[in-house]
Amino acid sequence: MTNKLLLESLQKLIEPSKMLTDTESLEAYGKDWTKIYTPNPMAIVFPKTTEEVQAIVQWANEHKVGLVPSGGRTGLSGAAVATNQEVVVSFDYMNKIIGFNEIDREVICQPGLITEQLQNFAEDNGLYYPVDFASVGSSQIGGNIATNAGGIKVIRYGMTRNWVVGLKVVTGKGDLLDLNKGLIKNATGYDFRNLFIGAEGTLGFIVEATIKLERKPNNLTALVLATPDFESIMSLLHAFQSKLDLTAFEFFSDRCLEKILDRGDIPAPLDDRYPFYALIEFEALTETIKDEALAIFENCMEQGWVVDGVISQSEQQLKNLWRLREDISETIAPFTPYKNDLSVTISKVPSFLADIDEVVKADYPDFDVLWYGHIGDGNLHLNILKPQNLAKEEFFAKCATVNKDVFEIVKKYNGSVSAEHGVGLVKRDYLEYSRSAVEIDYMRSVKAVFDPNNIMNPGKIFK
Amino acid sequence: MTNKLLLESLQKLIEPSKMLTDTESLEAYGKDWTKIYTPNPMAIVFPKTTEEVQAIVQWANEHKVGLVPSGGRTGLSGAAVATNQEVVVSFDYMNKIIGFNEIDREVICQPGLITEQLQNFAEDNGLYYPVDFASVGSSQIGGNIATNAGGIKVIRYGMTRNWVVGLKVVTGKGDLLDLNKGLIKNATGYDFRNLFIGAEGTLGFIVEATIKLERKPNNLTALVLATPDFESIMSLLHAFQSKLDLTAFEFFSDRCLEKILDRGDIPAPLDDRYPFYALIEFEALTETIKDEALAIFENCMEQGWVVDGVISQSEQQLKNLWRLREDISETIAPFTPYKNDLSVTISKVPSFLADIDEVVKADYPDFDVLWYGHIGDGNLHLNILKPQNLAKEEFFAKCATVNKDVFEIVKKYNGSVSAEHGVGLVKRDYLEYSRSAVEIDYMRSVKAVFDPNNIMNPGKIFK
Numbered sequence: 001m002t003n004k005l006l007l008e009s010l011q012k013l014i015e016p017s018k019m020l021t022d023t024e025s026l027e028a029y030g031k032d033w034t035k036i037y038t039p040n041p042m043a044i045v046f047p048k049t050t051e052e053v054q055a056i057v058q059w060a061n062e063h064k065v066g067l068v069p070s071g072g073r074t075g076l077s078g079a080a081v082a083t084n085q086e087v088v089v090s091f092d093y094m095n096k097i098i099g100f101n102e103i104d105r106e107v108i109c110q111p112g113l114i115t116e117q118l119q120n121f122a123e124d125n126g127l128y129y130p131v132d133f134a135s136v137g138s139s140q141i142g143g144n145i146a147t148n149a150g151g152i153k154v155i156r157y158g159m160t161r162n163w164v165v166g167l168k169v170v171t172g173k174g175d176l177l178d179l180n181k182g183l184i185k186n187a188t189g190y191d192f193r194n195l196f197i198g199a200e201g202t203l204g205f206i207v208e209a210t211i212k213l214e215r216k217p218n219n220l221t222a223l224v225l226a227t228p229d230f231e232s233i234m235s236l237l238h239a240f241q242s243k244l245d246l247t248a249f250e251f252f253s254d255r256c257l258e259k260i261l262d263r264g265d266i267p268a269p270l271d272d273r274y275p276f277y278a279l280i281e282f283e284a285l286t287e288t289i290k291d292e293a294l295a296i297f298e299n300c301m302e303q304g305w306v307v308d309g310v311i312s313q314s315e316q317q318l319k320n321l322w323r324l325r326e327d328i329s330e331t332i333a334p335f336t337p338y339k340n341d342l343s344v345t346i347s348k349v350p351s352f353l354a355d356i357d358e359v360v361k362a363d364y365p366d367f368d369v370l371w372y373g374h375i376g377d378g379n380l381h382l383n384i385l386k387p388q389n390l391a392k393e394e395f396f397a398k399c400a401t402v403n404k405d406v407f408e409i410v411k412k413y414n415g416s417v418s419a420e421h422g423v424g425l426v427k428r429d430y431l432e433y434s435r436s437a438v439e440i441d442y443m444r445s446v447k448a449v450f451d452p453n454n455i456m457n458p459g460k461i462f463k
Numbered sequence: 464m465t466n467k468l469l470l471e472s473l474q475k476l477i478e479p480s481k482m483l484t485d486t487e488s489l490e491a492y493g494k495d496w497t498k499i500y501t502p503n504p505m506a507i508v509f510p511k512t513t514e515e516v517q518a519i520v521q522w523a524n525e526h527k528v529g530l531v532p533s534g535g536r537t538g539l540s541g542a543a544v545a546t547n548q549e550v551v552v553s554f555d556y557m558n559k560i561i562g563f564n565e566i567d568r569e570v571i572c573q574p575g576l577i578t579e580q581l582q583n584f585a586e587d588n589g590l591y592y593p594v595d596f597a598s599v600g601s602s603q604i605g606g607n608i609a610t611n612a613g614g615i616k617v618i619r620y621g622m623t624r625n626w627v628v629g630l631k632v633v634t635g636k637g638d639l640l641d642l643n644k645g646l647i648k649n650a651t652g653y654d655f656r657n658l659f660i661g662a663e664g665t666l667g668f669i670v671e672a673t674i675k676l677e678r679k680p681n682n683l684t685a686l687v688l689a690t691p692d693f694e695s696i697m698s699l700l701h702a703f704q705s706k707l708d709l710t711a712f713e714f715f716s717d718r719c720l721e722k723i724l725d726r727g728d729i730p731a732p733l734d735d736r737y738p739f740y741a742l743i744e745f746e747a748l749t750e751t752i753k754d755e756a757l758a759i760f761e762n763c764m765e766q767g768w769v770v771d772g773v774i775s776q777s778e779q780q781l782k783n784l785w786r787l788r789e790d791i792s793e794t795i796a797p798f799t800p801y802k803n804d805l806s807v808t809i810s811k812v813p814s815f816l817a818d819i820d821e822v823v824k825a826d827y828p829d830f831d832v833l834w835y836g837h838i839g840d841g842n843l844h845l846n847i848l849k850p851q852n853l854a855k856e857e858f859f860a861k862c863a864t865v866n867k868d869v870f871e872i873v874k875k876y877n878g879s880v881s882a883e884h885g886v887g888l889v890k891r892d893y894l895e896y897s898r899s900a901v902e903i904d905y906m907r908s909v910k911a912v913f914d915p916n917n918i919m920n921p922g923k924i925f926k
Contacts, residue, residue: 101808101810102701103697103700103701103809103810104808104809104810104841105704106808126705147650148650148654150648150650154647154648158625159648161654161657162621162625171905175901175905177899177901177902177905178899179902181808181877181878182808182877183806183807183808183841183878183879183882184617184806184808184809184840184841184842185613185617185622185806185837185840185841185842185879185882185883186806186879186881186882186897187610187611187613187661187879187881187882187883187884187885187886188879188880188881188886188890188894188897188898189661189662189886189894189898189902189903189906189924189925190658190661190662190666190906190909190924191611191624191657191658191660191661192902192905194624194654194657194658195653195654195657195658197654198650198652198653198654199652199653203653215704215705215708234566237566238565238566241568241678242589242678245678285748285749285751285752286748286749286751286752287751288748288749288750288751289748289749343646343647343648343649344646345564345567345569345644345645345646345647346566346567346647347564347566347567374648377647377648378567378646378647378648379647379648414644414645415644415646416646416648416649416650416651417651418649418650418651419646419648419649419650420648420650421650422650423650423651423652427651431651431652434649434651435651435652436640436641438638438640439640439642439652439655440652442634442638442640442655442912442913443652443653445912446653446909446912449905449908449909449912450905461652461653462652
């Protein structure tokens, strides 16, 4: 069948205005934030109902056309990129909250709901959706679930996975599965809900989710503490975590702070500069808890783990301290950073980081290496800024060789080549550094169960 | 091959004393706590290493012999029962803690480790393993994981699933998979760890687990509050949960309390008796938090939701209050109870409970119905005591007809026919009340991927 006839048959399944084939739309909806792949979709469709999604999947099976799910397209792994004449299925028009129960603290929503809208809805109802990260303003809940999004509050609240109590999916065979139905306890066979979470749309598409909300945290208070070396960051983590329930434990290097302060719009947190900084957040539910935090702070000073520090005294100060960490990604974006999102078990972080530093410095002494991340979860964001005198292509080519060295170290440490950004296309060829060949074979076989014709986001995660 | 030759070839794979075929052992290791099936295994084997488990699985594939995994055999669903000449694989000799890191707060253990030993190990290291239930003294961590055990602290800490950060399994094909390796964040493809958790040994056997530990709770404090009706229990839940982080929210009916007090070894919590009781536990981290709890208590009295109540003032009082709830199961055991472990979303509990009460009372007005459970998770334990004048067989026959009525109501409410006890053999024929036929078909296909010869706990969960 020609593309023209194909598209005519596809158009019949959805509303007239809900299929786009103009160049601008194909370009916009065919890519995510990676922007290193050339978008090349056949069409973009915008279903408005589950039935329409099922019809599209059936159509794709009949005509053996690949489908790429598309949310807020803020992904960093190329999982929502269409490079190969796939049809992009955008959930922009399935974006509503369709149920809420305050006793259950559960929201039922469509996959296209913007993450921040879910956060706001929770807040309007005196509750809290705790998955939080830089792109909440445009990412969609379906994409969050498909990639098991993490972010800055994982140490207390876990990943997206922990908040999904129900999931409706359309499998690659076109079946609608209603998984777990909002139950907290349900021991009735295989947990397919958790299988679809993080599967990047390769088994089926999410058409509805039931999300658990949480008590809103009270009087969040942050400390930014400067340390003389990286090991002290780990001592701090242990000291604070033994006594307090932390809502965040982040870190950044002084090179990150320098870039932030160069912007000029955020005040310096301390009078002097030091090698590393930890951002520690907790709920100061009572004065006693705050006093406890200050006592740990003082003790860490005595131990020499902390050389200076500041504690937020207001909502505004809390926000300013958070910007030191949260604005890093945006601030370094103009420097064409090579980014990697790695994890190891927490105790291994210091030697893991040192090993990578050594490899990069040995091969590329002029590279500017910036470290920051969710250290309380063992999650490090490695960023290498492009030297000004190096062409972009040459820089990325050099980084590709760095990749292999970095991932060898990841493998040595039993770590993850993608802590929270997913595999998509970007990490596909490196998956074996974290998952065995046998595991990947089982992944292929499980995919074949739910998607025998390989139409659901084909080529993502594995070939 | 004759059984004799089969067993000779099996014996070669393990130590001489680690295969048992005497009648007493076959009887003991061939069943769990359900005790309604006639044990009929071919042999019991006790592997001591992962390699031995792999060899046994390979042997079973060659000879097409079913294998049944066996932990503490405290299950209530018949998942660890061998009725059909299977070989029981007991993990009694793979029962050690083999690693611990205090920074990571992670323990690496073998599947045969007794749950309570893990709890004690955590406590000895100033930490806490929060999955807790009546049979922790004999259940094993492998069985906990295979059934995704729940218990009394789920409202705060979640199910076993939440604490497993790494899992080594031997699949039905004999492959060893090293899943997730203790990482907190790991977005590298399908989450097979969560697929194996709760799969009741039907996809493969757990040979090692990495378990996350938690900060030990401080100054746990319990209230037992009497309510005039069941609806008030729900009002209490909402009132307390809005302001405090609860570590437990349990309930029991007055009929349960009566049985407990008849034992004579636990003091009555209140001067009078009332229809229902809630047991609410929280960490009184500071005096302010305790004051808050008392303020909510008083407010609930004013609202008429609470008619009397007591708060624990010491560790001993806390224990006594907990026994009112925890000893119910043991106390009613001599009354040959018909038990059901059901769940619905929390807000539906009152009408769900009323519907079931109505059905049971209409058909069997002389049945003694006792309700208790983990109401903060929507999990109800329905117990019907055998009338003294009714023969055991007749009683269970009548209960079987109750089953269908009860499960029709479960289905109507989108609930679970097994909240935390699993499916095994007991709930196998009722699985369709909670999971669709299409879902069950996908389960069969996924099982075929990991266990193509259907040797891993065959016939459990589904036929």
